[in-house]
Amino acid sequence: MGLGLLASRVLRFHTNRRNLLRTIVTKPELQSPEASAAAAAPDPTPDLPPRTPVAGARVHFPNPDDAIEVFVDGYPVKIPKGMTVLQACEIAGVDIPRFCYHSRLSIAGNCRMCLVEVEKSPKPVASCAMPALPGMKIKTDTPVAKKAREGVMEFLLMNHPLDCPICDQGGECDLQDQSMAFGSDRGRFTEMKRSVVDKNLGPLVKTVMTRCIQCTRCVRFATEIAGVQDLGMLGRGSGEEIGTYVEKLMTSELSGNVIDICPVGALTSKPFAFKARNWELKGTESIDVTDAVGSNIRIDSRGPEVMRILPRLNEDINEEWISDKTRFFYDGLKRQRLNDPMIRGADGRFKAVSWRDALAVAAEVLHQVKPEEIVGVVGKLCDAESMMVLKDFLNRMGSNNVWCEGNGPSPNADLRSGYIMNTSISGLEKVDVFLLVGTQPRIEAAMVNARIRKTVRATNAKVGYIGPPTDFNYDCEHIGTGPQALVEIAEGRHPFFSTILNAKNPAIIVGAGIFERMDKDAIFSTVETIAKKGNVVRPDWNGLNVLLLNAAQAAALDLGLVPESSNSIESAKFVYLMGADDVNLDKLPKDAFMVYQGHHGDRGVYHANVILPAAAFTEKEGTYVNTEGCAQQTLPAVPTVGDARDDWKIIRALSEVAGVRLPYDTIGAVQSRIRNVAPNLLSVDEREPATFGASLKPECTQSISSTPFKAAIENFYMTDCITRASKIMAQCSAVLLKK
Amino acid sequence: MLARLAAVRLREIRQVLRQVPQTSRSFSTALNYHIDTPDNNPNLPWEFTDVNKEKVKEILSHYPSNYKQSAVIPLLDLAQQQYGGWLPVSAMDAVAKVIEVAPIRVYEVATFYSMFNRSPVGKYHLLVCGTTPCMIRGSREIEDALLKHLGVKRNEVTKDGLFSVGEMECMGCCVNAPMITVADYSNGSEGYTYNYYEDVTPKRVVEIVEMLRRGEKLPPGTQNPKRIKCGPEGGNTTLHGEPKPPPCRDLDAC
Numbered sequence: 007m008g009l010g011l012l013a014s015r016v017l018r019f020h021t022n023r024r025n026l027l028r029t030i031v032t033k034p035e036l037q038s039p040e041a042s043a044a045a046a047a048p049d050p051t052p053d054l055p056p057r058t059p060v061a062g063a064r065v066h067f068p069n070p071d072d073a074i075e076v077f078v079d080g081y082p083v084k085i086p087k088g089m090t091v092l093q094a095c096e097i098a099g100v101d102i103p104r105f106c107y108h109s110r111l112s113i114a115g116n117c118r119m120c121l122v123e124v125e126k127s128p129k130p131v132a133s134c135a136m137p138a139l140p141g142m143k144i145k146t147d148t149p150v151a152k153k154a155r156e157g158v159m160e161f162l163l164m165n166h167p168l169d170c171p172i173c174d175q176g177g178e179c180d181l182q183d184q185s186m187a188f189g190s191d192r193g194r195f196t197e198m199k200r201s202v203v204d205k206n207l208g209p210l211v212k213t214v215m216t217r218c219i220q221c222t223r224c225v226r227f228a229t230e231i232a233g234v235q236d237l238g239m240l241g242r243g244s245g246e247e248i249g250t251y252v253e254k255l256m257t258s259e260l261s262g263n264v265i266d267i268c269p270v271g272a273l274t275s276k277p278f279a280f281k282a283r284n285w286e287l288k289g290t291e292s293i294d295v296t297d298a299v300g301s302n303i304r305i306d307s308r309g310p311e312v313m314r315i316l317p318r319l320n321e322d323i324n325e326e327w328i329s330d331k332t333r334f335f336y337d338g339l340k341r342q343r344l345n346d347p348m349i350r351g352a353d354g355r356f357k358a359v360s361w362r363d364a365l366a367v368a369a370e371v372l373h374q375v376k377p378e379e380i381v382g383v384v385g386k387l388c389d390a391e392s393m394m395v396l397k398d399f400l401n402r403m404g405s406n407n408v409w410c411e412g413n414g415p416s417p418n419a420d421l422r423s424g425y426i427m428n429t430s431i432s433g434l435e436k437v438d439v440f441l442l443v444g445t446q447p448r449i450e451a452a453m454v455n456a457r458i459r460k461t462v463r464a465t466n467a468k469v470g471y472i473g474p475p476t477d478f479n480y481d482c483e484h485i486g487t488g489p490q491a492l493v494e495i496a497e498g499r500h501p502f503f504s505t506i507l508n509a510k511n512p513a514i515i516v517g518a519g520i521f522e523r524m525d526k527d528a529i530f531s532t533v534e535t536i537a538k539k540g541n542v543v544r545p546d547w548n549g550l551n552v553l554l555l556n557a558a559q560a561a562a563l564d565l566g567l568v569p570e571s572s573n574s575i576e577s578a579k580f581v582y583l584m585g586a587d588d589v590n591l592d593k594l595p596k597d598a599f600m601v602y603q604g605h606h607g608d609r610g611v612y613h614a615n616v617i618l619p620a621a622a623f624t625e626k627e628g629t630y631v632n633t634e635g636c637a638q639q640t641l642p643a644v645p646t647v648g649d650a651r652d653d654w655k656i657i658r659a660l661s662e663v664a665g666v667r668l669p670y671d672t673i674g675a676v677q678s679r680i681r682n683v684a685p686n687l688l689s690v691d692e693r694e695p696a697t698f699g700a701s702l703k704p705e706c707t708q709s710i711s712s713t714p715f716k717a718a719i720e721n722f723y724m725t726d727c728i729t730r731a732s733k734i735m736a737q738c739s740a741v742l743l744k745k
Numbered sequence: 746m747l748a749r750l751a752a753v754r755l756r757e758i759r760q761v762l763r764q765v766p767q768t769s770r771s772f773s774t775a776l777n778y779h780i781d782t783p784d785n786n787p788n789l790p791w792e793f794t795d796v797n798k799e800k801v802k803e804i805l806s807h808y809p810s811n812y813k814q815s816a817v818i819p820l821l822d823l824a825q826q827q828y829g830g831w832l833p834v835s836a837m838d839a840v841a842k843v844i845e846v847a848p849i850r851v852y853e854v855a856t857f858y859s860m861f862n863r864s865p866v867g868k869y870h871l872l873v874c875g876t877t878p879c880m881i882r883g884s885r886e887i888e889d890a891l892l893k894h895l896g897v898k899r900n901e902v903t904k905d906g907l908f909s910v911g912e913m914e915c916m917g918c919c920v921n922a923p924m925i926t927v928a929d930y931s932n933g934s935e936g937y938t939y940n941y942y943e944d945v946t947p948k949r950v951v952e953i954v955e956m957l958r959r960g961e962k963l964p965p966g967t968q969n970p971k972r973i974k975c976g977p978e979g980g981n982t983t984l985h986g987e988p989k990p991p992p993c994r995d996l997d998a999c
């Protein structure tokens with residue numbers, strides 16, 4: 007009996023001890039912040055180690071007189087007026103923890119994680135919402151600031167589920183990281199946690215709304231950047247939740263970005279759900295090729311598989327966003343791939359053969375046809391190197407009929423200013439009047455559209471649009487549907503002409519869909535008339551832009567991939583398609599021999615006689631030029647599939663089999679050849695402005711037809727062979743494009 | 746002995762378990778998302794009546810034309826009065842159209858304020874204050890009495906559609922706690938009233954309900970005959986005469 011009593015006493019003692027331990031014990035100095043602050047008061051002249059701004063934050067002084075000086079932890083920094091305390095700290099090299107603040111969104115100030123101490127202020131201040139004032143003494147490392155963060159963290163974690171092990175954000179979660187860095191090691195919350203019903207935002211964004219910490223970043227992103235006012239903050243207090251109220255999908259071409267900005271795992275990627283942990287992934291910095299913008303991306307791969315695609319910061323192109331197509335089309339890289347060289351047998355079926363056989367067949371036919379009957383078409387996703395090699399090869403075979411699809415039958419490659427975006431994408435922010443001619447940037451180049459929207463929001467720039475009726479996510483004046491409206495403006499009959507005339511920095515953006523029109527020269531000369539009359543092109547400002555559609559277009563024109571005759575396809579006997587799937591082959595003679603070199607079994611292979619498997623852009627090193635003429639490079643993230651080879655290597659091998667050996671053995675050698683033709687392709691990440699203006703163009707004698715402009719892209723989600731093979735993109739087009 | 750040990754331990758465990766407060770939280774507001782029902786979905790037509798259209802104009806005229814969205818709360822209120830005390834989705838959409846904002850911006854406001862009902866209420870919507878002062882003075886009993894008398898649950902409408910009971914936070918009458926509010930939607934937005942009945946007792950609220958049912962008008966304010974407004978029971982205890990004015994200061998002297 008005695009033993010039992012003793013044992014229970016011991017037990018009770020134990021429980022008591024545990025109860026005692028449940029009080030929060032932080033560092034002793036946190037218990038009385040004032041006293042310890044006094045004790046730890048820094049000596050007035052601390053010798054400060056030099057600091058570097060956080061993440062290379064740069065200060066730009068619009069007006070040197072407006073500079074003010076503040077002290078961050080005793081360290082003086084000069085910042086322009088109007089910056090917030092948080093930004094000042096960033097420049098001083100102090101990273102302030104935050105959840106709701108995002109440099110590209112409006113300031114909400116509702117998470118309170120960024121509390122810092124400011125001398126003479128009675129309470130800690132939310133640094134993200136507090137403008138820095140001259141002489142402010144900001145302290146980020148004091149017991150008060152630490153205690154404040156710890157307290158905020160505890161409150162945030164109160165209603166946050168403890169499901170990190172099954173959360174896809176795990177490992178890249180701001181809440182996780184910051185609670186490790188600033189949080190307490192235990193919480194005092196013993197009540198029930200709140201739970202929230204998950205919302206259906208469509209096939210791309212997975213929601214686990216119980217995890218939401220109500221930072222409202224997603225709401226601000228959707229309203230301010232994506233321009234879809236669907237998300238909102240509903241309810242109040244602890245019942246507050248993010249949602250759309252009525253059942254609604256997020257139909258924005260930028261919706262995937264909310265995954266990145268959500269600091270917790272409330273919004274995660276649906277296709278990527280439970281596929282991989284982020285620390286297993288290898289990141290490769292590359293370029294997106296699904297449109298002509300060339301958004302900077304990071305390809306996260308595990309082994310031979312592309313697991314996801316994330317944006318990379320590039321202020322001049324995509325800032326830190328990418329379109330949904332860019333982010334989610336990667337599953338197309340795993341479907342419909344061409345693995346082996348194949349030859350179509352007499353029965354019309356493809357048979358896998360060795361490279362040697364496939365090349366031999368192609369070379370043999372190549373020698374049987376007349377040089378003028380050889381035609382090469384380059385696809386939308388081709389890199390500059392392979393285009394160069396193909397052009398050289400066909401030239402050696404005696405043909406000069408090689409062009410890039412999408413550039414139209416008779417592209418004009420002589421004047422670079424005639425096919426690139428002269429204003430540059432970041433330059434669009436200075437524009438005050440836009441005239442969009444036959445282009446729907448929201449579909450054709452979502453990132454350019456985001457930039458236009460940003461400008462319109464910031465400066466109330468006016469937008470005029472000529473083309474078929476379409477959705478805009480900013481205010482836009484629909485001037486007309488066909489070239490007639492353009493002529494009206496050119497002749498000054500339309501009121502929009504005076505708008506252009508009165509603008510400081512007007513910009514005209516012509517869609518590349520016009521390249522396919524027969525009267526394209528006439529349209530361009532009309533546009534140039536408007537440009538001339540409206541002072542759109544000046545020595546200090548070039549507002550005459552072409553918005554290209556495909557990643558390969560600009561490089562193809564830079565390399566001079568222009569067909570000798572515009573109807574060469576009608577008499578072709580040998581067609582070499584290098585990834586070209588959308589070229590119109592109706593007029594091709596039935597007996598023509600077709601070689602398809604590419605990575606996807608898409609439209610191009612239907613008629614092909616020989617298939618040569620090539621590497622996709624994730625698997626090779628290649629140069630791409632975006633619509634503003636900026637050359638960028640992809641890097642191989644994953645190995646090629648099956649027996650596929652790099653495009654340029656295939657043609658190099660074919661040239662050898664055909665007996666006209668090309669002198670390149672390395673990609674470096676190809677690049678030095680490119681240097682002779684178009685040196686700008688090798689200055690990566692630089693924008694070479696077009697040297698000659700459009701004024702040098704010969705007079706155009708074409709007459710304008712009255713056919714209205716057509717939409718260049720029907721389905722935003724499916725534009726090329728990879729996106730057409732993608733299941734996610736198919737889902738998106740089924741669900742989101744439903745009218 | 747072992748059995749005893751086990752018994753003691755069990756008791757301890759029970760104790761510990763009992764200590765954990767397992768109260769599920771009650772929210773005063775309804776769901777924060779909308780579920781389509783035949784009488785509440787975005788496809789139902791909804792419009793302000795002609796009389797109210799004039800009022801809408803009048804309300805909008807209070808705000809600068811580029812800040813129309815400021816009118817969201819008065820307009821939602823008007824819509825609620827017109828529609829018998831609650832706001833279907835289509836009414837919120839109609840308000841959004843008037844003030845030229847996206848519907849979600851109106852939903853955000855309507856879900857924030859618990860005075861906007863997003864599900865049907867009775868002609869007389871009885872709101873019991875549940876905040877601390879009223880709670881100490883017995884608001885729970887009052888609510889129980891109401892619910893029992895009407896035979897409904899909270900936020901439920903009686904079969905005849907006359908009454909519903911909801912909960913509210915402090916309505917600023919704590920001095921006369923406990924109190925209920927009666928939102929009277931029986932006469933549309935013209936005869937709409939929103940009256941406070943203070944110093945109620947479980948018996949008195951039932952009487953109030955019955956009077957309302959009979960269509961009688963009863964004076965709002967304190968229900969305690971011994972009090973005048975918020976004065977103390979049995980007449981004033983202080984401030985019997987004119988209060989002494991503050992000593993005059995010679996302003997020029999300073």
Ligand code: SF4
Nearest residue numbers: 218219221222224268
């Ligand atoms: S869902 Fe994410 S981004 Fe949106 S409010 Fe919640 S935590 Fe913030």
Ligand code: FES
Nearest residue numbers: 106117118120134
């Ligand atoms: S980051 Fe400052 S309050 Fe959220």
Ligand code: FES
Nearest residue numbers: 874879915916918
């Ligand atoms: S607590 Fe009931 S009115 Fe204030």
